[in-house]
Amino acid sequence: MSARPVPARLVRDRVTAALYACFGTWGWFLYSFVPGLPLLADELGITRAQAGLQTTFMACGTLTSGFTSAALVRRLGRRGVLLLAAGLLAAGVTALVSAPGLLVTLPAATVVATGGALFIAAAQPALTVHHGAAGPAAVSEGHGVGALVGLVGPLALGGAVALGWGWRPAVAVTVVLAAVTALLVARLPGQGALGTATATARAEPTGTTGTTETAGTTAAGATAAAAADAEPASSVTAARSGDAPHAGAATGRPLRFSTTFWLLWATLVAVVAIENATTAWAADLLRTHAGAESGVAAGAVSGLIAGMCVARFAVGRLALRFTPLQLLLAAFAVAAAGWLVLWVATTPSLALAGLVVAGLGYGAQFPLAISMLLGAADGRLDQAQARSTLGVGAAVAVAPVLLGGLADQVGPHTAFLVVPALVACGVVAVLLAERARRRHEPHPS
Secondary structure, eight states, X not given: OOOOOOOOOOOOOHHHHHHHHHHHHHHHHHHHHGGGHHHHHHXXXXXXXXXXXXXXXXXXXXXXXXXXXXXXXXXXHHHHHHHHHHHHHHHHHHHHXXXXXXXXXXXXXXXXXXXXXXXXXXXXXXXXXXXXXXXXXXXHHHHHHHHHHHHHHHHHHHHHHHTTXXXXXXXXXXXXXXXXXXXXXXXXXXXXXXXXXXHHHHTSOTTOTTOEEOTTTSOTTOBHXXXXXXXXXXXXXXXXXXOGGGGHHHHSSXXXXXXXXXXXXXXXXXXXXXXXXXXXXXXXXXXXXXXXXXXXXXXXXXXXXXXXXXXXXXXXXXXXXXXHHHHHHHHHHHHHHHHHXXXXXXXXXXXXXXXXXXXXXXXXXXXXXXXXXXXXXXXXXXXXXXXXXXXXXXXXXXXXXXXXXXXXXXXXXXXXXXXXXXXXXXXXXXXXXXXXXXXXXXXXX
């Protein structure tokens, strides 16, 4: 039976504040722009399907980040990547809000998403390294900041539209937030957590490179180097996080990620697919099955965001007391319960309650999954982050289209059975990952 994790203390300093600002800036854009796609369609005189291409091109930007982030961190350091991300985000949003038509908005959406994904790709490993054993709590709280800021985005969008200004001013606020974030990051030293992956490895104490704290007994996002700073050696059990191929660093063979890592990668993809499929089509389910008017159905999605926001701040605390595996399994259970309430609801109020409960599960799933994934990366955080970004991009591009295509064939209500199927996939993958980890961890003599 797993031991109780060693409590860790989350210290919120100026590095943490700057990294949290990355999540907040990206959260503002997502929740001020995506709900405004129908407005963009009306303004440009295009179909809803054409407007929906914005999210497909945003997924392309996410994939671009996945292919380039690790190399960029090696060359520029995490601080340099964050500054580059802020510039791309500001430039892309400027082009987007001044675009005269679809031929400009689509590539602009790709640039914006590339910058946003680079923000997260550099900020998550930086938080993990900077906070050590409290890394999962910091990552979860960072996503909580993004969700909290995201709650204000739709309100700002609605206010701008009510004043006759349209959708553009609310989205343009992203440029200001990106500039403020860049200023905060620029004032930090490009060393340690904000340095290059190579520099971070050199700073590790001898003998700790390539190890993580045992996932069953500590917060999974902490690397051995960070753990060495955060806890005395006697308070943790260090173990190899993966399979034998990780010994490549010593033998000269190419480094490969473990079976545990790839199973957790599959868990992450399932988590992202669940969230994006629900966000994209929940309003349609409320309208067609729960009898909500179109405006009410669209606004009710804020209940999902509110639940996610609460969960991410709560998990930041709980991650200091319970293992990420325990919390993630509980999050899957809460998500499934929320989906069931939403799926059977025949009134808008009950459907809204289901969305809030689902949000409590969804909000915990991603930060826990990414923390566990980074914990199984054998110290190669930026390479792991790059591969996770590819999975996120694929899930964002495919999941909403899959559920939407099924809805065209069998209706939104039946199509929403995709969500519990994805939950089941996530549960199976994380349990298999835990089994693989236990199989390959050293046995006490």
